[in-house]
Amino acid sequence: MTAVLALDIGGTKLAAGVVTPDGAVHGMVVEPTRRTEGPGVIIPRLFALGRRAIAESGFSEPMAAVGISCGGPLDADAGMLTGPLHLPGWIDIPIVRMAEQEYGLPAALENDASLAALAEQRHGAARGARSMIYLTVSTGIGGGAVFDGVLYRGAAGNGGEFGHITVVRGGRACLCGRAGCLEAYASGTSIGARADELLASGGMPSSLVAPVTAQQVSAAARAGDPVGVAIWDETVELLGQAVTDLVNILEPQVVVLGGGVTRSGAQLLDPVARLVHAGAMGPAGAAVRVELAELGDAVCVVGAGELALDLGR
Template sequence: MSKARPAADVVLGLDVGGTKLAAGVVSRGGEVSAFTTVPTEAADGPAKVIDRLCALAGDVLAAAGLEPGDLAGAGIGCCGPLDARTGIVHDPPNLPGWGDVPLAELVAADLGTRTWVENDATAATVGEWRHGAGQGVRDMVYLTISTGVGGGVISDGRVLRGGSGNGGELGHTLLVADGRLCGCGARGCLEAYVSGTAIAARARERIEDGASSTLAALTDIGAADVARAARSGDPLASAVWRETTDLLGGALAGYVNLFEPRLVVLGGGVSRSGEQLLTPVRDRARALAMRPAACGVDVRPARLGEKAGVVGAAAVAFDRAAEAV
């Protein structure tokens, strides 16, 4: 029986995050089939997580009626820092124990197909640029705000990767001197304040310090809970949320000044709060950034949702496969 698409027209897209693993079969046009996710369970360490990732990849291929030989290759978006040229991952803050893990080599050996690795936020940036909210834009900044904060930059139609391929670590921009401890080991990073993890932690800390809040009744507070309580007028949650949007908007103003994007795209779980996040962040970024850059920038939600990493990793794989010919 013939396949629905020629082999070279599909790749396997994989996304390795601190909270979840995702996989899907992706076409050149960015269409995704057989998409699925499972928890990362990062505390299990790299060997078990990679086993879980490869099992997920096998399930997705089976669901799509494909075998590894039917693919143009596989692309993996993974938390950085990493070396995209060698496929080795170097101690990501949200993946404990991942010291110099040869991720591309291990997955390629298991799946039996060419495999390439890219920083997950860079991959998601490429996905949103080519197939999502950034289509047709030549200058764009992307931020994913979830367990951590990642980012990427498109400048004059090119991805800014930097000397070792780890450029665009916008989540680790210094925001507050000697501020909150970040998972990367530094203090005061944007991630340490506006990630979903940090939003929840800041709310919990205030409750532990004796502040009154409806959130105190919850056994496990998440960023979505803080957003929901803020919408209901809870004073503590409202204060935490306002600080979050102020800090994020201020950071975006800096990125607007640096890169003069026409578009800033916000993705990740925290962005699902919609205009509750977008409106104050957009207003603050425009108010603080310098003209004329401030006048020309828009802030929009990501369009690909939880599939952004998989679509972006696949786009990178198509590029690398073409280069390898």
């Protein structure tokens, strides 16, 4: 059976696994990124992690190719990490050429959220759909899309930055340098920060104590805590507004929501889906499915594997 090596470079963790055409991941291994160490230390650890994954996968045949998943900005065509926001100091890193030299195999690079979309379209919650969009709602907010069965990449491989849709004109500052982005309100980081700010204002009673996490906010909202309810309601309202805009522009069959914040399950999914179905235009908008991602923490590894498998298709 054809097998490929998949590498995922995250700000928090590195992951590697061997992926087969059925979307299964074999020998997956994970370790902390420790991003302060810089690329000169982290990249050799990543490549060693890949070799561990191959050894633990049980595959005796050589790998066919290597797929690499990383957040942007990046230049997929050049195989270059041009300055990922989650990896300070990683400027113009020729990661594809380095992987090819390390493993003696063809390699390819793609945006992590785009690959997550591809993985969910082929093997997850949007399996079989010809058109879908994916949003990862986690430390930040990223996204990807598949149209007519083909991954949408954008001109340089950075398309699908759905977290940087403006949802509040002149609103909170975003790490991208703009203001009022969805990421500045609905990411896990921003949910916690907004709760901390509301607590500091002293305007509402609350059982929460700063610093607050998004998970604590969702739990407090379920319990009826005034600060938790206020922050959570604003979060799902703005996320639902952004997804509705995307549905009206792109008219996908399926919207998939993934990332750590979606571990709240129906508490997030149900109100977002209601807002989308109430605000989306036309019969296609009313029929769009809004689903939680199925592939969990392995989603970018699966996507990187699909990227590598596509090199030989």
